[in-house]
Amino acid sequence: AAGVIQSPRHLIKEKRETATLKCYPIPRHDTVYWYQQGPGQDPQFLISFYEKMQSDKGSIPDRFSAQQFSDYHSELNMSSLELGDSALYFCASSAPLNEKLFFGSGTQLSVL
Amino acid sequence: AQTVTQSQPEMSVQEAETVTLSCTYDTSESDYYLFWYKQPPSRQMILVIRQEAYKQQNATENRFSVNFQKAAKSFSLKISDSQLGDAAMYFCAYRSGGYGGSQGNLIFGKGTKLSVKP
Numbered sequence: 001a002a003g004v005i006q007s008p009r010h011l012i013k014e015k016r017e018t019a020t021l022k023c024y025p026i027p028r029h030d031t032v033y034w035y036q037q038g039p040g041q042d043p044q045f046l047i048s049f050y051e052k053m054q055s056d057k058g059s060i061p062d063r064f065s066a067q068q069f070s071d072y073h074s075e076l077n078m079s080s081l082e083l084g085d086s087a088l089y090f091c092a093s094s095a096p097l098n099e100k101l102f103f104g105s106g107t108q109l110s111v112l
Numbered sequence: 113a114q115t116v117t118q119s120q121p122e123m124s125v126q127e128a129e130t131v132t133l134s135c136t137y138d139t140s141e142s143d144y145y146l147f148w149y150k151q152p153p154s155r156q157m158i159l160v161i162r163q164e165a166y167k168q169q170n171a172t173e174n175r176f177s178v179n180f181q182k183a184a185k186s187f188s189l190k191i192s193d194s195q196l197g198d199a200a201m202y203f204c205a206y207r208s209g210g211y212g213g214s215q216g217n218l219i220f221g222k223g224t225k226l227s228v229k230p
Binding site: 035099 | 155
């Protein structure tokens with residue numbers, strides 16, 4: 001069965017650089033979620049999109065932005081990267097009328 | 113705001129034995145879902161089991177079962193016949209009811225690290 005695809009798996013950036021993370025949800029899933037998980041922490045919700053519109057917003061810094069495209073894939077854009085942005089970034093998707101979230105393998109971002 | 117509390121940072125179990133992980137939550141909502149996710153060292157988040165708040169019957173998935181006490185706002189996970197592959201971080205999570213644009217995101221507890229001894 002198809003799963004949530006995230007790219008890249010690993011990303012190394014310098015402070016003040018920008019990064020773009022991509023997420024391809026499971027086919028026919030209409031909602032995408034982004035989470036940030038710091039070392040030894042629980043995942044923190046950043047933002048979600050339903051049918052290409054932002055549906056909910058969590059603790060996402062103003063330096064970050066995200067969108068969902070017509071093919072339902074989503075991108076998380078991160079600018080002016082800080083050391084504290086180093087984390088595992090998860091994307092998850094859910095199907096219409098279904099409460100289950102399925103997670104991708106995550107993108108490990110390291111900011112040096 | 114909803115909160116999820118896991119009071120056991122670490123637990124240990126002998127292979128083939130049974131272990132119970134605790135989770136409590138706080139909410140004023142009547143329509144919600146509860147989940148247990150497993151995160152092994154690979155850091156993949158894997159759904160273990162889910163429970164609908166409106167269902168009184170406890171969910172079961174093979175060796176995994178829950179004890180859902182709605183009045184007490186308690187949602188514990190029981191793992192029977194523990195296996196080495198069960199060693200992981202386990203997160204309890206809450207989600208408000210609704211679909212589509214009103215879908216809520218997952219709120220996680222801090223996690224319980226489970227070790228399985230051979």
